[in-house]
Amino acid sequence: MIRLFAADPLLTGDIDLTVLLIVIVKTLIIFVMLLVGVMLYIWAMRKVIADMQNRIGPQKAGPFGILQSLADGVKLFFKEQSEPAGSDHRVYLLAPYLSIIPAFLAFAIVPIGGTVSIAGHMTELQLADPAIGVLFLLAMSGIGLYGMMLAGWSSGSKYPLIGSVRASAQMLSYEAALGLAIVGVLVHSGTLSTRAIVNQQAWTGAGSIFTDWYWLPAIGAFVIFLIAALAETNHPPFDLVEAEQELTGGFNTEYTGIRFALFYLAEFMNVITMSAIAVTLFLGGPNGPGLGFVASDSWINTWFMPIFWFFLKLMVLLYATVWVRASLPRMRYDRLMDFSWKVLIESAFLWAMATGAIVVGRNEGWNLWILTPAVALGAFLIYFVLMACVPSDKELEEIR
Amino acid sequence: MNAVIFFIFAASTLVGAGGVVLARNPVHSALFLVQTLLSVAVLFLLQDAELLAAVQVIVYAGAIVVLFLFVIMLIGVDRREALTETLRFQRPIAVALGAIVLAEIIFLTGHTWATGAATQSGVPITGSTSSGDLGNNIQRVARVLFTDFLWPFELTALLLVVAVVGSVVLARGSGDRSERSIEEPSSTADSESAS
Known part of the structure; x- marks a missing residue:
């Protein structure tokens, strides 16, 4: 079974104590990094949104209010935990953990740095590099859905139940779009391993931003991925699962204290993980220019710069999520479902098929000047035929 | 090590399977089903069938049982089953x-005529053989699926489309278009096909 993760050179030879220690330390670092990352993300989100709305935001706890999330966490931790009388006790206790554990696990496949040497062992700066790669992300987000569904159901209360039914329908729909958007990259890369995908986007000069990184060759998939990832993590404008105006909070209404905090932790961790996966798949992961005036094998260029580039790209995407949160109003529920099933999934399908045709054409040496317009025309034709089959809002009104 | 993992998850599979049948609450049954599916995914991993394990988790645990739960929640679980x-x-x-079926499974585990002789037993999945590098588990499955088994594969896809169209027709009723829920049945049916 160890063979499954053997893509990491750390695990190819004998497994001795040092190797075990390295793996444990990597696990701990990712665990702590996610927790601290969520803390800082919530603080930055509140500050940035406050700025955009001409407010000051948190400012009392620590410098610039940076400890505000920590204070909130401590408060939630010591709060009394209540449970409704009509709840299903065991499932009620289980649900928060079904949310939080997949949220932690999903980050394991993200490459956050290059291949480095620790205590004589070469290792990749990521927790695991399984051959199934990005499928692991889809599996974990599939399991994470249970947390939300069961939380709403086991509360034995109406609003949470509506919230969880919404959650299951929404996340199932957008998971299909998310998976198909990922296919748009996988057709180019020919592999599922995140490390291999990152290595294909290696930095060879400023031009590789446009030629090697997958965001431009797979621009359609990139856009669909960003939208679907927002919906998959229940991030505004797709946060109907916890619409406080309609559902008094949604699936987590009946949770208090640390259990409530676990749901929020999981939600923000998922935002971070999805952004990290977007960086990995589309934006070159930890690849970026090294410092030219330092020797290429010094620790600055092997250790520091890849990690620096990864976190820089991650922060740009996370800032974009905050920007979206501050700017866009929540979608209407039927529009949300329509958008996934009638627009996103078709587009992602057609994009994957068109990419496949073009990749095959390039490998076989077909004339791309003829092939590309033909593929685009065919895709548009299929799209319009599909759209013609879907009844418009007006026709639906008449049927009703 | 592998034997220990096998026995733990084999036991977990059986406990989950028993729970599906014995649990009084349909939601608990569905959760036991998830336990069984996840344990079987681990057993797949033990056999180096990584792709199968991932698909098992994504499709069965992540989509199909979620749909079960979705329907149970919509209909409600208060009704006593007659x-x-x-x-x-x-x-x-x-x-x-x-x-x-049990006799069939027991019979088939001892024979290989239905599946064909086991290919390259004992060769590591990621290793190369004399006939060239066959790639890892995913690449092997892909190659077999899109060459030797292309015809059954496409037929299965067609079968699923027929099932989707059929369920939409059944859900919408014949000719009577006055029902209010137009999108709901088709969207759940579509998600079955997507999975």
Whole structure:
């Protein structure tokens, strides 16, 4: 079974104590990094949104209010935990953990740095590099859905139940779009391993931003991925699962204290993980220019710069999520479902098929000047035929 | 090590399977089903069938059982299931068919004529063989699926489309378009096909 993760050179030879220690330390670092990352993300989100709305935001706890999330966490931790009388006790206790554990696990496949040497062992700066790669992300987000569904159901209360039914329908729909958007990259890369995908986007000069990184060759998939990832993590404008105006909070209404905090932790961790996966798949992961005036094998260029580039790209995407949160109003529920099933999934399908045709054409040496317009025309034709089959809002009104 | 993992998750599979049948609450049954599916995914991993394990988790645990739960939640679980049989002789036939399937499985584990001889037993999945590098588990499955088994594969896809169209037709009723829920049945049916 160890063979499954053997893509990491750390695990190819004998497994001795040092190797075990390295793996444990990597696990701990990712665990702590996610927790601290969520803390800082919530603080930055509140500050940035406050700025955009001409407010000051948190400012009392620590410098610039940076400890505000920590204070909130401590408060939630010591709060009394209540449970409704009509709840299903065991499932009620289980649900928060079904949310939080997949949220932690999903980050394991993200490459956050290059291949480095620790205590004589070469290792990749990521927790695991399984051959199934990005499928692991889809599996974990599939399991994470249970947390939300069961939380709403086991509360034995109406609003949470509506919230969880919404959650299951929404996340199932957008998971299909998310998976198909990922296919748009996988057709180019020919592999599922995140490390291999990152290595294909290696930095060879400023031009590789446009030629090697997958965001431009797979621009359609990139856009669909960003939208679907927002919906998959229940991030505004797709946060109907916890619409406080309609559902008094949604699936987590009946949770208090640390259990409530676990749901929020999981939600923000998922935002971070999805952004990290977007960086990995589309934006070159930890690849970026090294410092030219330092020797290429010094620790600055092997250790520091890849990690620096990864976190820089991650922060740009996370800032974009905050920007979206501050700017866009929540979608209407039927529009949300329509958008996934009638627009996103078709587009992602057609994009994957068109990419496949073009990749095959390039490998076989077909004339791309003829092939590309033909593929685009065919895709548009299929799209319009599909759209013609879907009844418009007006026709639906008449049927009703 | 592998044997220990096998026995733990084999036991977990059986406990989950028992729970599916014995649990009184349909939601608990569905959760036991998830336990069984995840344990079987681990057993797949033990056999180096990584792709199968991932697909098992994504499709069965992540989509199909979620749909079960979705339907249970929408319909509600308060209704008591009647224990009278609507089809006569249903139970004896079920027992007989179950016994036949069990006998079949036990018979097939000892023979290879149905599946063909095991190919390259003992060769590591990621290793290269004399006939060239066959790639890892995912690449092997892909190659077999899109060469030797292309025809059954496409037929299965067609079958799923027929099932989707059929369920949409059934859900919408014949000719009567006055029902209010137009999008709901088609969207759940579509997600079955997507999975």
